[in-house]
Amino acid sequence: MATKTHNERAWWFVLPVVLLVAFNALVPLMTVVNYSVQESFSQGVWFWSGVDWFEDTLNSSRFQAALGRQLMFTGVILAIEIPLGIAIALTMPKSGPWVPVCLVLMALPLLIPWNVVGAMWNIFALPDIGLLGYTVNALGIDYDYTQQPISAWITVIAMDVWHWTSLVVLLAYAGLASIPDAYYQAAKIDGAGRWAVFRHIELPKMNRVLTIAILLRFMDSFMIYTEPFVLTGGGPGNSTTFLSIDLVKKALGEFDLGPAAAMSLIYFLITLLVSWLFYTLMTRQEEG
Amino acid sequence: MATIGLKNLRHSYMPKPLAPEDYALKEIDLEWQDGGAYALLGPSGCGKSTLLNIISGLVTPSEGRIEFDGHDVTALPPDQRNIAQVFQFPVIYDTMTVYDNLAFPLRNRGVGKAEIDARVREITAMLELDDMLTRRASGLPPDAKQKISMGRGLVRNDVNVIMFDEPLTVIDPHLKWKLRSKLKELHHKVRATMIYVTHDQTEALTFADQVVVMDDGVIVQIGTPVDLFERPAHTFVGHFIGSPGMNVIPCQIENGRAVVDGVPVATENAPGEKSGRMEVGVRPEFVTLAAEGIPARIIRVADTGRHRIVETELSGVKVHAVIGEGASIPEGSAHLAFDPARTRVYADGWLVGGSH
Amino acid sequence: MTLELRNVTKRVGVDMHIHDTSLTLASSGFNILLGATNAGKTTLIKMMAGLERPTSGEIWFNGQNVTGISPQKRNISLVHQFFVNYPSMSVYDNIASPLRVARVGRKEIERRVGEAAELLRLTPYLKRRPAELSGGQQQRTALARAIVKDSGLVLLDEPLANLDYKLREELRDQLPGLFAGRGAIVVYATSEPSEALMLGGHTATVMAGMVTQFGETGTIYRAPQDVATAQVFSDPPINLTKAIKRGGEIDLGTTRLKASGPIATRPDGPYTLGIRPHFVTSAAQSPDAAPISGVVQVTELTGAESIAHFEMGGSIWVAQSPGVHAYAIGEHHEFWVDPAGCIFFDAQGALVAA
Numbered sequence: 001m002a003t004k005t006h007n008e009r010a011w012w013f014v015l016p017v018v019l020l021v022a023f024n025a026l027v028p029l030m031t032v033v034n035y036s037v038q039e040s041f042s043q044g045v046w047f048w049s050g051v052d053w054f055e056d057t058l059n060s061s062r063f064q065a066a067l068g069r070q071l072m073f074t075g076v077i078l079a080i081e082i083p084l085g086i087a088i089a090l091t092m093p094k095s096g097p098w099v100p101v102c103l104v105l106m107a108l109p110l111l112i113p114w115n116v117v118g119a120m121w122n123i124f125a126l127p128d129i130g131l132l133g134y135t136v137n138a139l140g141i142d143y144d145y146t147q148q149p150i151s152a153w154i155t156v157i158a159m160d161v162w163h164w165t166s167l168v169v170l171l172a173y174a175g176l177a178s179i180p181d182a183y184y185q186a187a188k189i190d191g192a193g194r195w196a197v198f199r200h201i202e203l204p205k206m207n208r209v210l211t212i213a214i215l216l217r218f219m220d221s222f223m224i225y226t227e228p229f230v231l232t233g234g235g236p237g238n239s240t241t242f243l244s245i246d247l248v249k250k251a252l253g254e255f256d257l258g259p260a261a262a263m264s265l266i267y268f269l270i271t272l273l274v275s276w277l278f279y280t281l282m283t284r285q286e287e288g
Numbered sequence: 289m290a291t292i293g294l295k296n297l298r299h300s301y302m303p304k305p306l307a308p309e310d311y312a313l314k315e316i317d318l319e320w321q322d323g324g325a326y327a328l329l330g331p332s333g334c335g336k337s338t339l340l341n342i343i344s345g346l347v348t349p350s351e352g353r354i355e356f357d358g359h360d361v362t363a364l365p366p367d368q369r370n371i372a373q374v375f376q377f378p379v380i381y382d383t384m385t386v387y388d389n390l391a392f393p394l395r396n397r398g399v400g401k402a403e404i405d406a407r408v409r410e411i412t413a414m415l416e417l418d419d420m421l422t423r424r425a426s427g428l429p430p431d432a433k434q435k436i437s438m439g440r441g442l443v444r445n446d447v448n449v450i451m452f453d454e455p456l457t458v459i460d461p462h463l464k465w466k467l468r469s470k471l472k473e474l475h476h477k478v479r480a481t482m483i484y485v486t487h488d489q490t491e492a493l494t495f496a497d498q499v500v501v502m503d504d505g506v507i508v509q510i511g512t513p514v515d516l517f518e519r520p521a522h523t524f525v526g527h528f529i530g531s532p533g534m535n536v537i538p539c540q541i542e543n544g545r546a547v548v549d550g551v552p553v554a555t556e557n558a559p560g561e562k563s564g565r566m567e568v569g570v571r572p573e574f575v576t577l578a579a580e581g582i583p584a585r586i587i588r589v590a591d592t593g594r595h596r597i598v599e600t601e602l603s604g605v606k607v608h609a610v611i612g613e614g615a616s617i618p619e620g621s622a623h624l625a626f627d628p629a630r631t632r633v634y635a636d637g638w639l640v641g642g643s644h
Numbered sequence: 645m646t647l648e649l650r651n652v653t654k655r656v657g658v659d660m661h662i663h664d665t666s667l668t669l670a671s672s673g674f675n676i677l678l679g680a681t682n683a684g685k686t687t688l689i690k691m692m693a694g695l696e697r698p699t700s701g702e703i704w705f706n707g708q709n710v711t712g713i714s715p716q717k718r719n720i721s722l723v724h725q726f727f728v729n730y731p732s733m734s735v736y737d738n739i740a741s742p743l744r745v746a747r748v749g750r751k752e753i754e755r756r757v758g759e760a761a762e763l764l765r766l767t768p769y770l771k772r773r774p775a776e777l778s779g780g781q782q783q784r785t786a787l788a789r790a791i792v793k794d795s796g797l798v799l800l801d802e803p804l805a806n807l808d809y810k811l812r813e814e815l816r817d818q819l820p821g822l823f824a825g826r827g828a829i830v831v832y833a834t835s836e837p838s839e840a841l842m843l844g845g846h847t848a849t850v851m852a853g854m855v856t857q858f859g860e861t862g863t864i865y866r867a868p869q870d871v872a873t874a875q876v877f878s879d880p881p882i883n884l885t886k887a888i889k890r891g892g893e894i895d896l897g898t899t900r901l902k903a904s905g906p907i908a909t910r911p912d913g914p915y916t917l918g919i920r921p922h923f924v925t926s927a928a929q930s931p932d933a934a935p936i937s938g939v940v941q942v943t944e945l946t947g948a949e950s951i952a953h954f955e956m957g958g959s960i961w962v963a964q965s966p967g968v969h970a971y972a973i974g975e976h977h978e979f980w981v982d983p984a985g986c987i988f989f990d991a992q993g994a995l996v997a998a
Contacts, residue, residue, distance in 0.1 A: 182375040185346055188366045189373050190440060191396035200392075204382040204426075332778070332808055460681055461835055465880075469942035469953075476973065487808050493945035493968075513945050514968045530947040531813055573948060573966070590817075593841045593865050594922040594964075599817075 035261035053262035063263060065238065066246040067270075073242060074221045077160050081217060082210070084161070085168025089176055090202070092169075103173075106166045118230025121159040125231075145232065149239035156228050156240055163227070164217060171213045175206035211282040215275060222271055243267055290357040290448040292320040292343065292481065297352035299338055305350065312338045314505040316352070320449075320483070320498075325475045327496035328485045331528070335505040336485050340451055343483065345369050356448045372441025372450045376457045378433035382426040386417055389425050390439045397446070407443045414474060415439050430458045431467060438471075442478060449481040456491060468494050489529050501525050517571075518630075523637045526569050532597060532608045535575065539568045539633070546633050549602055551582045554628035557641045564636035572597065574627035575609035581623035589617055600624065645671040645706055645796055647692060647829050652701035654687055654853075661687045663854045664701070669829050673845030674820060676861065677833040679876055684853040685833040689799050692831060693720055705797065718797070721790035725802040727782035729774040735761075735785050736770040742793040760788040763822060780811035787815075791822060798823060800832045804839070816842055837879045841865060849876040871916060871993040880921045880951055880962045887917040887988075894986070898957050899934045901983040906997035915996060916989040921951065921964035923985025926977075933980040936961075940971045952977065 039049040057063050092102050112120075127133040127144045136143045145155040179201065187197045225244040228234070234241035234249070241249070247267065251260035297316040305311055313335045320326055328336040341347035343354060345366035353362045361369050372393075381389050387408055394404045412418045415435045420428070425436055434455055441450045452471070456464050472495055475482055484495045492499050493513040501509045501516065501524070508522040509515070520526035526534025540547040541562040546555050553568055577598065584600035584607060598609045598617055607624060611617060633640045647669045654662035662684050669675040677685045690696040691703060694715045702711045710718060721742075729738045739760055743753045761767045764784040774782050783803060790798055800819075804812040820843055823830045834840055840847050840861055848858040849868075856873040857864055868874040874882050887896050889912045894901040896917065907915075923929070924936075938956030945951075950969040953962050954977060963979045971977055988996040 180377065180379075182377060182379050185344075185366065186373065186375065186379040186437070186440075189344070189371060190393040191367055192392070193396070196392075196396065200381040200383055331810060462680055465942075465944060468944065472942075473973070487810075489809060490944060490946045493947060494943070514970070517947060517968045528810060533810070533813075571948070590842045591844065591862055592838060593862075593920075597842075 032261045032264055035257050036265050039258050049258065053258045054266065057259055057263045057266060062246070063266075066241055066243045069239075069241065070222060070243040073156070073224070074218060076157055077164070077221050078214065078217055080157070080161050081165045081168050082214060085165050085213065086172045086206070086210075088165070088169045089172035090198070092173055094177065103170070106169050106173075109163050109166050112163070114226035115230050117159065117163050118227040121155065121162075121227075122231050125155050147236055149236055152232050152236060152240050156231060159227055159231065160221065160224070164220070168213045168217065171209040172206055175209035176202060179205045207282070211279065214282070215278055218278060219271060219275055222274070290481065291322045292449060293353075293355035293358070294318050294339075294343075295353045295355065297339075297342065297349050297354070299335075299342060299347065299349045299351075311350075312505055313342075313349070316507060318500070318507065318510065320481060322357075323479045323481055325472070325495060325497045326481075326483050327492035327499045328483060328502060329487070329489065329492040329499050329528070330502035331487055334502045336502050337453065339502070340373075340453055340483065340485050343449065344371050344373050344451060370444075370446050370448050372444060372447045374434070374437045374441060374450070374452045374455045376454045378430060378437045378458065380425040380428075380433050380436050382424075384425060385422050386412070386425050386428070386436060387421040389436050390443050393440050393444055397444075407445070411439050411442045414442070414477060415470070431460070431463045434459060434467065435470075438474075442474065442480075447480060449483060452482065452484045452486075454486050455484075456486075456488075471495055489531075493529070501528065503528075519632075519639075520569065521639045521642045523567060523569055523634050526571070530571060530573075532572050534569050534571045535607045536634070537568045537570075537602070537605050537607060539566050541566055541633075549582050553582075553626055553631060555631045555633050556629055557632050557639065559633040560635075560640055562635075567634045567637075568626070568631060569634050570626045570631040572608040572610040574630040575607065576625050576627075577609060577611065577615070577617065577622045578625035579623060581625040583621060584624050585621050586617070586619065598622075645827060645829055646704075647797060647831075648704040649688075649691070650702045650704060652691060652698040652703065654684075654691065654696065655699040661853050662691070662698075665855050667848060667855060667858055669831065669846070671827050671829045673830075674823075674843045675829065675831045676840045676843060676845060676847040677831065677850055678835070678837060678840045678847050679833075679850030680835055683850040683876075685835075685850055686801055687853075688850070689722075689801050689831060689833055692797065693722055693799055694718060719793070719795040720797045720799065721793050721795040722799045723783075723786050723790050723801065723803045725805045727774070727779060727786055727806070729782060729785050729789075731774055734771050734773060735766055735777070738774065738785050739766075739770075739788045739792055742789060746793075756792045757788075760792045763791065764788045764818075778811075779807055780815065783807060784815070787822065791826075794826065794828075796828055798828045798830045800830065802833050802835065805835075819843065820845075837865075837877050840877070847877070849873045851876050867995060867998040868918075868987065869995045871918065871989050874918045874987060874989075878920055880964060883919045883921065883924060883961050885917050885919070885959070887915050889913060889915060894983070896936075896981075899936045899981065901934050901981060901986065902932045904932065904983055907986070907988050910988070910997055914991065916991070916993065918987040918989065919981060920985055920987075921962040922949075923982040924961060924963040924979050925982070926950075926952075926963065926965040926969055926979060928980040929982045930984060932984070933982045935978055935980055937976055937978045940973055940975060940977050943971045943973065952979075954979070 036053055037049060038046045093099055124130045125133045125145055127137050133143060143151045145151040183201050184197070187201060192200070223244055224242060225248070228240050228242060229245055232240045234245045247260060247263055250256050250263065294316050297313055298311055299313040300311045302310050308314060316339065328339060330336045338347060342349050345364060349362065353360050355361065356369070381392060384392065390408045390411060391404050394407060409418070412421060415438065417432065417435055417439065420432070425433065441447060456467060459467055468491055484492065486492050497512065498510060499513060499516055500507055503524045509520065509525045516525055516529050520529070520534060523534065523536045527536060537548055539553065541559050544559060546553045546559050546568050548568055555568065582602055584602040586598060586600050588599040590597045595613060596611045596617065598611055600607050600609065600622065609624065649665055649667045652662060652665050653660065677688060679685050687696065691698050694710065694713055697712050702709055704710065730741065733741065736757060739757045740753050743756060761770055764787060766781065766784055766788060769777060769781060774785060777785065787803065804815055807815065816839060832843060844861055846859060847861040847864050849856045849864065851872050856876060857869050864873065865877055868877060871884065885896055887894050889903060889907065889910065891912065892903050892908070894903050894917070936956060938954035938961060940952050940954045941960065942953040943950065945968055949964055949966055951962060951964050952971045953960055987998045990996050
């Protein structure tokens, strides 16, 4: 039964939030929508351009390439971070004095600001003076993220995995910790092996937190900007120019407000759509 | 199925137990027959769950052995003991259908497909789950889920014992008696050794042929429901079983007779010599308000619909009497009379002349 | 003091949770809401507390309309089925918390907490945290908090449901004494008829969102005004059967009973007969008792009583006999019906004679 106290005055409490959201989100969004359907040649002179910018953006090979890179990046980091996070969570102790130590160690990378992470890896991976870059080269592997697209990609991905796998670990660990002992005991009695315990108990019980983890990691990685920008600046060439970097280049670097606005709206809609898809798919699986 | 022997079991959760209070189980020595229905009954903290976990292998006893059919299994882990256990909260595999949940323990043991199918269908029919075989187990109500948990134990024909750990905790009150009687019926059909752990006397007495009553890590009585009600071996059993429980009244022993408040009380067992704390035990059903007897003050009368429970007090001790619908109840004070055939003397809690 | 529900209803979406209900509760003795799980007891309690607003109708407390007034602004105590205490506070602070909110002086708090703790036998545990207590002690802490508050309305929503059997018995015996003479209106929700009887006072039987009858507990139990009330107020379930009165006899089809008591003067014809299980027993309880027999399906032992569910004439009957009996399942067994326990209803289910 729903627990609800009816009191019309409660609406007044919500009002400040409504106003805040309006100024914070709706007004800028509407400005963007406004820009996306007009063209400006000089300050203050605007022409109606309809959906031209949207068509241009969608047809531009530059946008398609950036979108492709973006999807690739998000796909790769999800494919690494989610299983890796679960695996680490499974190996963590369930009780005892090591639990807080593990949790603090895991939380450390999450406490470092994005730009610092980018700067750290920027130096860490430099082939001539960086500890990582120097070591890898010393091992005879040709590695230089400032020159080779492959090296740049590996570095960006390694950096993201280092920074964000902890989040998945912590969420998965919370999910695992909530499984009552009776389940493990029953599985032992039923003669279930380690894999069966994971497949039929641990994974289903982690379902909810993993949905949240995937959603958070998707949205965050899809909009990633600071770290790769600080690390590679989108290079070498355009090889690590993700959507957000491209967008900023366009809007601020080239001051193409119309196309940039159209692009950001498309970007926003893609994020929204994919998030919704993820969410409905994962929750439906849970109910069905 | 197997005979289960518990030989001189003691268990403590402390690394170095010294005093008897350090032991959660003090000294357990008993044998359970193959195919019997047993209940472990006692209040929370009495050690019944510890005993259950020792039998299932989740806890290793500090001292003593567990034998299945004469084989020492004390050192074996749970999966090698061939036991089944139903927990307080239903444990089901969310991703599987009802059918797969029941087939799971058989598949893990490499049983053939045709045999699995036959066993699962037989057991689900018994449990009245056969109309939901293809449904996902996660969406079912608690009573159906608990039946699935039971079914996973019942499908296996290699189990030595099926154990139930307060299995009706999450079941709606009006469905409890159905499941309770279903269990009894299942035992009649499959004749497996079953051990049922509970703090609820109705559940224990309804299910079991033999009830083991535990208090503070000690077995205080093993007996049939009739034994426990009619001839409690310990005042704890008398108090714990029955509602309200048995009246326990301090007494003196004078010339080989029990004396309460200066009034001699005839008892079924001979009181013998005074040894320790002496008490008279009589169930409220066998206390009457009479013209003569032990004077008592009437405190309260509660109407249960079928009869009235009169709460009286005699020198600081509360004594309950169950009085029929028609009988009149005096106001203020009354005299209590005890049925001599149902009144017994206890020394330090134990029945005088009992087997203890 | 009175608490009045005036034509109160509660609808959630399209579901009627509470149908048009009017009740006047007084401060003498317990007011018991008796009904099965989901009958609407908790919804009624929440509306009385102001935690839920009725869809229509009004709630009056001491001649004042309190509909829609939030619980914080009214002096109410609520004890839940689950043990709700502040986990980080000691038992003492838990009990003192409502007094601190009400800005009662320190000396006074000490006195009242001490008194309540003594009453509920919590004095040795005052320094402990709730997690270090047993379930019974935790619930006693919650009850102590309700007592110190001296509220005009005390709502107890199945407070004993989650306690061990023996603890429940003990606390149930204590409850009426705890609130006696405090002048508060006490509302107690329960799903167990025996609990309602033991607590006495007044009872409202609730079925499917409707109060079927309200009145003195013993009266409702012995003379329920309709079949629904009799069903709510019977555990094990009351036996219901068709019967025909012919002169001095009641014909059940399977057996005949002597028509004695109030039914003797009623007209001949068909009736619905309700017989509580404890009037169907293994041994005859009165010279007028008539034998019936059936195949035993299920048996239950409660300790002092044995219950048998048996099949007779296509329907299931329940017998409740004193003592411990071993019935053989699947076998024929004879039982005795005591005519003194018969309740007669007419074709519409309304009480004729009890």
